[in-house]
Amino acid sequence: MAKHKKLSWIVVVLWMALIFSLSHQPASKSSEMSTGITEMIVVAAEQVVPGIAENFGQLEHIVRKNAHFFIYLILGVLAIHAFSKSGLRSFRGFSLSVVLCVLYAISDEFHQLFVDGRSGELRDVFIDSSGAIVGIAMYKITENLLKRNSQKAFEGKEVQG
Secondary structure: OOHHHHHHHHHHHHHHHHHHHHOOOHHHHHHHHHHHHHHHHHHHHHHOOOOOOHHHHHHHHHHHHHHHHHHHHHHHHHHHHHHHHOOOOHHHHHHHHHHHHHHHHHHHHHHHHHOOOOOOOHHHHHHHHHHHHHHHHHHHHHHHHHHHHHHHHHHHHHOOO
């Protein structure tokens, strides 16, 4: 169990390192990556929605902001899982996960103030934090549903046995 706890925290730290490395990219490299991802999405979407490429700038902005949301959604899931494996399954684990992710989002935007062509955006802190909170909530909802279902299964076996 202790091994799983340590591994959970290692994964959190590695994910934070990934976020840090993405934030440390100069604006030109970050923009290049966003453009490449948006181009792939547009190529696929053109099959369903012809002419979608006409709004490429707006699509790229949406891709960038969704990237913030989903990267922090994953961080939220990883954080609540690590707190859960550390024995904090209640509201305290939930709260600490939110605090960890929000503080990391703030530090991430602060870090970007010192990166070529990047800026720290309060709006991005809100997007990041929202993603983390959604991830944490999804984890807790899933955990509760699984617990409820396994409890019902156990009660069903007890009645039959």
